[in-house]
Amino acid sequence: MPLHIVLHQPEIPQNTGNIGRTCVATGTKLHLIEPLGFLLNEKALKRAGMDYWKDLDVTTYLDYGDFQNKNKGAEIYYATTKARQLYSDVSYGPDCYLMFGKESAGIPEEILKEYPQRCIRIPMLGDVRSLNLSNAAAIVLYEALRQNQFRGMKLEGALHRLSWEE
Numbered sequence: 001m002p003l004h005i006v007l008h009q010p011e012i013p014q015n016t017g018n019i020g021r022t023c024v025a026t027g028t029k030l031h032l033i034e035p036l037g038f039l040l041n042e043k044a045l046k047r048a049g050m051d052y053w054k055d056l057d058v059t060t061y062l063d064y065g066d067f068q069n070k071n072k073g074a075e076i077y078y079a080t081t082k083a084r085q086l087y088s089d090v091s092y093g094p095d096c097y098l099m100f101g102k103e104s105a106g107i108p109e110e111i112l113k114e115y116p117q118r119c120i121r122i123p124m125l126g127d128v129r130s131l132n133l134s135n136a137a138a139i140v141l142y143e144a145l146r147q148n149q150f151r152g153m154k155l156e157g158a159l160h161r162l163s164w165e166e
Contacts, residue, residue, distance in 0.1 A: 001095035003144050004029045005137055009102040011037030018134035024052040032060045033067050076118060078107050079140055081130050083119035090120055092144035103133050
């Protein structure tokens with residue numbers, strides 16, 4: 001069962017491309033809720049996702065209602081600077097959904113208000129409005145992956161020209 005990242009009306013193609021690449025590297029499914037601030041064939045999106053975009057498991061939805069209808073019963077966590085609890089204080093299931101809002105406004109407060117116990121935040125200093133979307137997605141995703149023992153992922157690397165053992 002994969003984890004899921006949901007982007008609610010993302011606006012910047014480079015962020016979505018970066019998140020797409022992270023999804024491919026982690027076996028995470030990407031969900032995009034329209035309207036998008038770019039076209040899915042846009043050069044900047046593909047450049048940020050590099051040559052991994054073709055391997056991405058991605059689904060688009062007409063709107064939030066369409067997403068809800070097609071993902072009934074999903075365990076969704078809503079990343080927002082307005083949340084009362086930290087992302088690291090939540091227990092993430094192996095197939096949970098991590099939702100992030102658009103760069104200029106986040107997830108609409110009407111959605112957040114429905115699920116206050118599922119809203120999570122990344123701690124920051126007081127004067128900072130928010131983190132970059134792709135950075136925020138990676139932070140929360142890797143916490144969920146860690147809690148699920150990085151299931152199915154390669155846990156150690158190898159040097160290219162040399163050996164770790166001398």
